[in-house]
Amino acid sequence: MxxxxxxxxxxxxxxxxxxxxxxxxxxxxxxxxxxxxxxxRRGAIARYGQPRGDIVVGGRAVTGSEDTREQLRYERTYTNGPLYAPVTGFASQLYGTTFLEHTEDDILSGADPMLAPLPLWNDVTRTLNPGGKVVTTLNAAAQQAAYKGLGSRKGAVAAIEPATGKILALVSTPSYDPAELSGTDSAVKQAWARLNGDTNKPMLNRAIRQTYPPGSTFKVVTAAAALDAGVVTDLDAPTRSPDPYRLPGTRTLLTNEFDDCKDASLRYAFEWSCNTVFAKLGVDVGLDGMARTAANFGFNNRKLKIPFSVAPSNFDTKLDNAQLALSSIGQFDTRATPLQMAMISAAVAGGGSVKAPYLVERTTTKGGGTVSTTGSSTLHEAMSPSTSMRLRELMTDVVEEGTGARAAIRGATVGGKSGTAQHGIDNSGMPYAWFISWAQADDAMEPAVAVAVVVEDAAARRGAISGGGDAGPIAKAVMEAVLGF
Structure with a gap:
């Protein structure tokens, strides 16, 4: 045997x-x-079996978790949900995650191995760590000022710290409450259907995912290109610009909203937004120079993330001279996000460099230990330092003497540029009201904030809509909030 x-x-x-x-x-x-x-289902059960980490603004959590005692136990909650929705996005058991809830999901859910007390701890134990925290760069007062300023109107606001690229405010209206999408009951499905069916598109983040014709605010780019190329050397010299200006190769005449634009100096043309001057300057600079300058400011960048992706702003690189003339005043196919226009204003305020915008200051463990930090970096040198100084002078003139007077702040130097952008078939749509600006307190060494505001449905008669009048006061409120005035 x-x-x-x-x-x-x-x-x-x-x-x-x-x-x-x-x-x-x-x-x-x-x-x-x-x-x-x-x-x-075990992954989902484990994922929602513990509280989710928080997103923090100004030292306070704007998110939370509620214990439902159900199988997917913890549901996401939001403090001032509509105010911060363009930043937080939503975390839904049924519809997934968006914006910071998505890009920082590993930290917030506890899945990131950097949260573990020891290397390979999660692989051995097959468990999640307590959710970490995402600390944002947002200024709570500026965010609130932007949201209040827009009110019931469609529009968006983006504000940046010029020296670093920190995003201080990111607002889109109309907004929605992300808490409506937390949970698994029928009310969540109904909210999803209602929000997606709303013609006002409350879940569209207009600050980073919607592009608009920037109108006259784009003249900052054209002025920078003309100054750097040497097409203009003296801010007060005549520019030899006709009024009206015949678009090259066409019989179409371009006119102005204000008088005295014929042969106007760059200073006067910038202050009173003479279309004819800037259309001709764009043609004089040439397509290559205009496209290069626009790219250096951030246009046509398809890789920008803050950390979630940003829709690319567009400046066409294949144009005839008539199209180039219109593109140089922010029309034709030129389109930009509010964040892009804030980057332009920040570059002027920051000495000519375009800083990479970012929204996350750092991530931490639940107990506050640092997991990662975000540092400042430069994307491009948009213009020479001397050109940025002259543009700061021009933008200051707009606020002190021109179309941006409603953005002036006592105790601070403010630079701005207004814009009214035509759109729609034969320009039949209600014009968009734009205002971009920056502000420096009188006792400060450098500008503290750069802002871009767009209002889609300004509350005025079509002919009375203006960037300085409709968007300027919103920008002023945001700048005052950052300056602490």
């Missing part, structure tokens, strides 16, 4: 070894495929 026992023992050993090999294959090498299988 001994040989039979030995053979049986050997067979058992082989079977045990095969079992161990198969267990190793399933639990180690194929574990990820089972974890990611949609039919596997």
């Amino acid at each position: 001994t040989p039979y026992i030995r053979k049986a023992a050997a067979l058992c050993a082989v079977l045990l070894l095969a079992l161990l090999v198969n267990v190793t294959r399933v639990q180690v090498f194929q574990s990820r495929s089972y974890d990611d299988n949609p039919a596997n």
